Amino acid sequence: MSDTNAQVLDGAISPAANTALFGHVDAQAFLARSYRTGKSHHAILIEGPEGIGKATLAFRFANYxxxxxxxxxxxVSxxxxxxxxxVSRQILSGASHNLLHLSRPVDDKTGKVKSAITVDEVRRAGHFFSQTSGTGNRRIVIIDPxxxxxxxxANAILKILEEPPRGAMFLVLSHAPGKLLPTIRSRCQTLKLSPLDDNELTxxxxxxxxPLDGGKTEEAVRELAKGSVSRALKLMNYGxxxxxxxxxxxxxxxxxxxxxAMxxxxxxxxxxDSEVIFTFFLEHVSDxxxxxxxxxxxxxxxxxADRRAKLVSEIVEKITISTAYNLDKKQTLLSILEAARAA
Structure with a gap:
């Protein structure tokens, strides 16, 4: 029971289907070693910037x-x-009884991906663990992110982490672990991943x-991607x-x-249908x-410095209010651009 149909960027491969992982050699060695010696923690927090391979690593380790x-x-590796x-076919088709992938669900009414992972999704994990494994394998839940x-x-996940079912393993992915509940972080073993270097990104x-096409465009992508494949794809394929x-x-x-120009x-x-580039823009403005x-x-x-730091929180609040009350998106963007100009 794995939902592998999360939104995939143009030019990308879903983490469940991706058979190649670049970089993170030490992280893979650690995971293999801890599993082989029977010392795997029941919950591993895989943290690092978005788009560097956290989900691919999680599915790769789950398959292993x-x-x-x-x-x-x-x-050994x-x-x-x-x-x-x-095992691979079951994971890719979402038919595995030993793997559950929790991510933002699609709203049945609008057909769009919801803005959060809801408690109903976490209840799927409770049902998942209540079923008997047909193979006696570990039961793995990937929370992405x-x-x-x-x-x-988050509170529902915390309750499961506090008293994990026998054989349960959680692979908890996070782009910004500082925003997670401290109690969730404290119940996980942390595995930090670094951005890809230039060679790994290439x-x-x-x-x-x-492939990067050389010249000034390649230089710009390398610099602005910051070691993230997803960010590079947004630069190249989404304008x-x-x-x-x-x-x-x-x-x-x-x-x-x-x-x-504004x-x-x-x-x-x-x-x-501008959600991907809209989110990319907001991240760039915040950075x-x-x-x-x-x-x-x-x-x-x-x-x-203090005024500018507070401005980032104000921008997040503007977007939250705009989304909640379905306000004019263009006017919200113009307000953000004015604030950025004045920063």
């Missing part, structure tokens, strides 16, 4: 565990999953059939490079031309303002 129910007979094995748990869902993109260029023009521009960018970002706050602090301008 379920393919080798006897830890002592498992391979985690091999690439064989898509033709029964735990950052998306709403408050009720290999990962080539494996997806998305991310153009979005950043337009934003830079806005924050440095003056007069009517800057105002026109409206053009807001039109693009508020268009239909931009955080960097400005850091720069001001380094120069001893503490009041300015």
């Amino acid at each position: 565990v379920l393919s080798h129910p006897d830890p002592g007979a498992a391979p 985690i091999p690439d999953p064989d898509p033709l094995t029964p 735990a950052d998306d748990l709403n408050r009720n869902a 290999q990962a993109l080539s494996a997806l059939g998305q 991310g490079l153009d979005i950043i260029a337009a934003f830079d023009e806005i924050v440095t521009g003056q007069g009517p031309s800057a105002r026109k 409206h053009r960018l807001a039109d693009v970002l508020s268009g239909k 931009h303002i955080v960097e400005q706050a850091r720069s001001a602090a380094m120069q001893g301008q503490l009041a300015i």
Whole structure:
């Protein structure tokens, strides 16, 4: 019972189907060693920036565990999953009775992915553990990512983590572990992943059939992707490079031309089916303002640094209110752009 149909970026492969993982050699060695020696923690918090392979690693490790129910007979290292094995086929089709993938569900009414992992999704985990495993294998739940748990869902997961069923294993993914409940973090063993280096990023993109084309575009993608495959794909396939260029023009521009650029960018970002690039834009704006706050602090301008740091929270609040009350998206974006210009 694994839901592997989470939103997948154009040019990407779903983590459940991805047989290749680049980087994270030490993390894979740790997972294999801990499983083979019988010392695997019942809950592992796999943390690191978005798009560096956390979910792929989780599915890879789950495949390894379920393919080798006897830890002592498992391979010394985690091999690439064989898509033709029964375990792999079951995981990919969502038919595995030993693996459950919890992610933001699709709203049946709108057909869109919901904004959070709800308590109803966590109840699926309770039902999952109540069933008898037909193979006697470990029962694995991948929470992807735990950052998306709403408050009720987080509390429900916490109760299961406090008294885990026998044979249960949780692979808890997080892009921002500082935002998780401290009690959830305290019940997990932390495994930190680092962004991919330039070579690993190049290999990962080539494996997806998305090679970097050299020249200035490649340099820009490498710099702005920050070791994240998903961020690179957004830059390359979703107009991310153009979005950043337009934003830079806005924050440095003056007069009517800057105002026109603001409206053009807001039109693009508020268009239909723009959720991916909209989220990308908000992350870029937040990173931009955080960097400005850091720069001001380094120069001893503490009041300015504090104001800029608070602005990030204000932007998040604007988006939350806009979404909750279905406010005009373009006007919200124009407000955010004005705030970024004034930062």
